[in-house]
Amino acid sequence: LTELTLQTPLTLPEDGAVQVQVVVGAADATGQRDVAVYARPEGAEQDRPWARHAEGLLGSAPAEAPATESAAWPPAGAESVDVAEFYPAAAEAGYGYGPAFRGLRSVWRRGEEVFAEVALPEPQQAEAARFGLHPALLDSALHAIGFGSWGDANTLRLPFAWTGVSLHAAGADRLRVRITAAGDDALTVEAADAAGRPVATVSSLVLRTVTAEQLAAADAPENDALFALSWTPVPAPQARPDTGSWAVLGAEGEELSGAARYADLAALAAAVEAGGRTPEVVVHVLASRAEGGVGLAGAAERATADVLALAQAWLAEPWAADSRLVVVTRGAVAAGTGEDVVDLVTAPAWGLIRSAQTESPGRFLLVDLEPVTDETQGAMSLVAAVGAALAADETQIVVRGGGALAPRLVRPGATDALVPPAGAAAWRLDTTAGGTLDGLALLPAPEKSAALAPGEVRVAVRAAGVNFRDVLIGLGMVPSQTIMGSEGAGVVVEVGEGVTRFAPGDRVTGLMGGALGPLAVTDHRVLAHVPEGWSFEQAASV
Structure with a gap:
């Protein structure tokens, strides 16, 4: 899993269930695929929109398992920490863990590193073989974060952005975990089995602070009585009325x-x-x-x-x-x-x-x-x-x-969502009416899929920058209105004649006219390679 960003918590009702949909896109030139997770209440009407809870990218190449430092456990120099009061204290902070999720057994600290041992409770151990990594075991591994020096221990935080998640072995019911800092507000997580063999790694995990009120809002049932008015077409009469x-x-x-x-x-x-x-x-x-x-x-x-x-x-x-x-x-x-x-x-x-x-x-x-x-x-x-x-x-x-x-x-949202034009090979976000942002629409952009001229590059846009000029264009305040979206980042899918600096699969950022859409065509001279370690969002905003 190259990256995954959680957009809103997926809460389960006390009674009933939710329908979950995982959508994987086609592979791009580098072999990567978009992935998104959607859900809606069980028994919802067929026209009920699916809520998107997470989106990210799947990589194409298998990850290389990390080398273990030694078979010694706990690691040399690590000091034991008492975990007896962890779950009662977590409950007071707002984390209500049920029996299956109380898997933290031991914790050690060594400087900025935290080590932990977690195990599935006995009733869940028989289910471990059904999973690549049992979700309750993975969650228990993250409980050790609370013993590090990262952030406020009394603040409620949930996983927000995952980067570089790899599974090296399946079916574990017990883990040895190592957690270290990976830059500002990010952590690295390594998990091994009882023999020290790698099970899973997370290159970067970013946590986001949430409040009890935010979780309560996400958990609140939808108000089925809330509707909006939409004027919809009526068929014209086949013959003129008498x-x-x-x-x-x-x-x-x-x-x-x-x-x-x-x-x-x-x-x-x-x-x-x-x-x-x-x-x-x-x-x-x-x-x-x-x-x-x-x-x-x-x-x-x-x-x-x-x-x-x-x-x-x-x-x-x-x-x-x-x-x-x-x-x-x-x-x-x-x-x-x-x-x-x-x-x-x-x-x-x-x-x-x-x-x-x-x-x-x-x-x-x-x-x-x-x-x-x-x-x-x-x-x-x-x-x-x-x-x-x-x-x-x-x-x-x-x-x-x-x-x-x-x-x-x-239902609110069913009509105000921006929908790509039917049958259009490419589209762009632009305004159809000045004065308010209500005029924003997705418009056909056939020029995005036309044959490239010499020196041009076609980019699959992954993130687009929005600046004050885009807002002014959206409000109709720019004389001789130009196309919205002037900067972005993405992956090269095609290059025109004479382009030697870039090739399909390169991660690039720069000036792209009409970048608010899935494709952009631009001159190779206003593009640069994305520095290693930068996300597409970071690159598009520079």
Whole structure:
């Protein structure tokens, strides 16, 4: 295991179980593979997103077992330490170890080194052969960290980043452990069997301080009642609806060919009572304008009062029981990321009619057309939008981008996650709208997979730097906006003609246009080899 970073604790419920998924990617040019660990509660709905708990890299070459210093145990010069009170003291600090995890038997110290002997309790010893390294035995080996001079012994810390983890033998039920410092906030762990033969090594283990409150938050059950509103596409009708059975109210508004127009509902009611045809659909377009010096708030109040009177009169008409009143607005609803409500006069009508819909199902339909712009030319027509709503039995429809959208409740995070564009060989993170970071999206980047020009290098990005310019571009504050992401680190996958300094498999860092994505193409002269011992994150941030 070349590296593994734990992102959030995976907690088990008191009752029930969790589903765990380990995903291993394809090998890159160096033979390394991405690996990630996901989980979700057992019995969760199929659309419940998997939470990612850890991610890292698997190496291709087997690790070489370290040489043991001697078969003498405990090591010469090491002083014994009493461990009798370790687990009671750990419980007070917040570590609640169950019987299977109380495997620490003996501890010795020699300067900055800590040695320990750990063993599985008898009930678990028979299970040791099932594992490469029994998880309770590995955890017990790490308990000896508490006897070193690293950090505050009274602080609760959990493993965070593992580097260079290798297994040399399987099935051990007892370990001899040596722990030493490996730089700032990092430790090296070596484990051998009772005869001193290597079992496992960890080149670097970084611990992260956590609080009881953080663990409690991670352990808290998800609130299944928490949802967000998402406007999702509704199929367009296959054929144009027959508007011959429709009626339109008002002297002005959308022109619907074939539909009869009436000055108001009273005029329509009089025509029906006189023997006229009862319309299946009655369309009323709300006017959006402030008149008579009442101002915006006064106009909104007046428009809402008019809609209330119309709804009450509509419900009072016996002949309208099997008809649908369509209330039409334009720009009165925000249906997408970064979209504003532009018609504040008619916007309150949506709340009022929604209430009427709950009281009288099947009697009302809300339709919001696109605000009038130069791009509105190809927008879906009112007739098509109403037809789509009737065909899908929707109560609310918003027309945006030439199509109809209906509201759906979804789990938070299911819609605000950035999803790579379908079918795109490469993509990049960039902004689609200025002003807020809500406009961030993953956009196709075909140039990333195009043939290389002389002197160019294609890099599989492992980490990308983010600087103040990227933030300003994301906020739309950079004139003649350029592509986000200008620096990164990764592995060379291909070199262009004339490139001799780099070869596929090299770890490189430097300037990379559009580095916020899986691939980047850049000039070889602005790249450098990653110094040995640096992580990709460190390299990308320099």
